[in-house]
Amino acid sequence: MRRRRFLTGATATVGALLAGCAGGGNATDGNSSETTAAGSGADTDSTTASGTDTGGSYSVSMAPMGEVTFEGVPQTWVANNGSWADMGAALGVEPPKALWLPERYHTQYYDDIPGLSVDTSGMTRLFGDGGGVSKEAYYQLGGDIHVQDPNFLLNRAKGWKQADIDEITQNVAPFFANSIFSRQYGWHESYRYYTLYEAFGKLARVFKRQGRYEAFSALHEEMQSQLSGIVPPNDKRPAVAILWASGNQPDSFLPYLINKGTSFKQWRDLKVRDALAETSVKDFHSSRASIDFETLLEIDPEILLLRGHEDQTAKQFQNTVVQFLQNHEVASALTAVKNGDVYRGGPLYQGPIANLVLTERAAQQVYGVSKELFDRRRVGNIVQGKTS
Structure with a gap:
């Protein structure tokens, strides 16, 4: 993939208090700083695609990024948490190369699913000691897509600024996700949330695996x-x-x-x-x-x-x-x-x-x-x- 993102939609600045869960053995990370949020990104829910799974550009829209254009189906990826990693497992794609906290991706839920197992031992842990996240890690991982809400990174990773998000987007790969697991983040009030299956459908379009999404949706119903x-x-x-x-x-x-x-x-x-x-x-x-x-x-x-x-x-x-x-x-x-x-x-x-x-x-x-x-x-x- 040519590592470049095309983004549409307005940008907004939102002050936000850090909240939620991060540390491995506790539910907090101790970081209470405020930071500037990434663009709110209009979500038109307009997905266009051309070409096949092996070539051709296509776009998928999701808040807060807006419309993100891919020049090929991502082969390697970085994810924020087990919600997105589990979606990837459901879509039958390779596991993400890194997670915020791999230890919170509970793959034992797959034990009774025939033919499904995921090894997390080789996954990179993004969240470091003291609340830091290494920007260099994104270069080293070289993922084709970062399935992370950029606002989560800005509000949870010590020292990250919008310029860092822009740099990784331009030089490595785009961000594409939404912090769906909790609706208690003040910094998320400026753009929409998604239900589990709305978010799952978005990721299915990114990986061009809508058939699996539709089958899971039917099973869920x-x-x-x-x-x-x-x-x-x-x-x-x-x-x-x-x-x-x-x-x-x-x-x-x-x-x-x-x-x-x-x-x-x-x-x-x-x-x-x-x-x-x-x-x-x-x-x-x-x-x-x-x-x-x-x-x-x-x-x-x-x-x-x-x-x-x-x-x-x-x-x-x-x-x-x-x-x-x-x-x-x-x-x-x-x-x-x-x-x-x-x-x-x-x-x-x-x-x-x-x-x-x-x-x-x-x-x-x-x-x-x-x-x-x-x-x-x-x-x-x-x-x-x-x-x-």
Whole structure:
């Protein structure tokens, strides 16, 4: 590919507070600086293409970049997080060469998918010590596309300016993504968000693999139709609390209110009640605050969903975190602990495959569903291009 991007749309400057999750073992990175956001980029949703997968230019539009023109289908790429990496796996393309945090791309979700496995051991970790991201790494990686929201990089990587984004775009490859996993970033208020499948469809156009996207979309709709028969009436839905709990013996928790970001898709689809939303507790992204056991006991959710433990199996989680809570003087009084309703709360990032797995798991956790909600062999076939 000739490494050049053609960009349409207005540019905007947006002051933004750093928020969200970054560090490997914690949900924060400690960087609270403000910076200038990249262009808002009008999203006309007008995708034009010419040529075939082996040649010919084509354009795909997405906020905040606007219209991005490719002179050939990308062969190598860099991605921001596991949401986009999972989309790539669903499209059957080679894994990204680098991720912001490779350890948060939970490929164990593929264990039961025939013919699908992804090795993350060789992926470059972009997020460095102290919140830095090396600009030189982008040159060394030499990706054909950077599937990263440039505003995320500007607001999360220490020292990055718009000039750095422009330099990498001009000299290496374009940026093409949107920070879809959370809707709590102040700097994202000036341009639109996308649902999981809207973003997935955009990436499918970039890689010219729309057939796989359409097959996954149909599978997703089939699961959604099943959920309508699983979700009970509103007064019978449990109140859940989603918290980040670091380590196997947590003494405080970061509260996550269920919002419209893709990070919470399975919980919205299952229509659970958000126990935290019914209190004065503020979302971690906006408050940067944690809650202790005493506050949690006052809320006393029916089901406790703890993030930060996706690398553990259900059994390992029970034998460490849950056992600790059962033996804790205050935690043992929680309704969820007494009733055995403490579970892994899911990752921050999910694409179409992870979402199928996590939605089925969540239905088991909150509604006791025992049957499989999607065909794993069919997923494997779609990834391999067998879409009919």
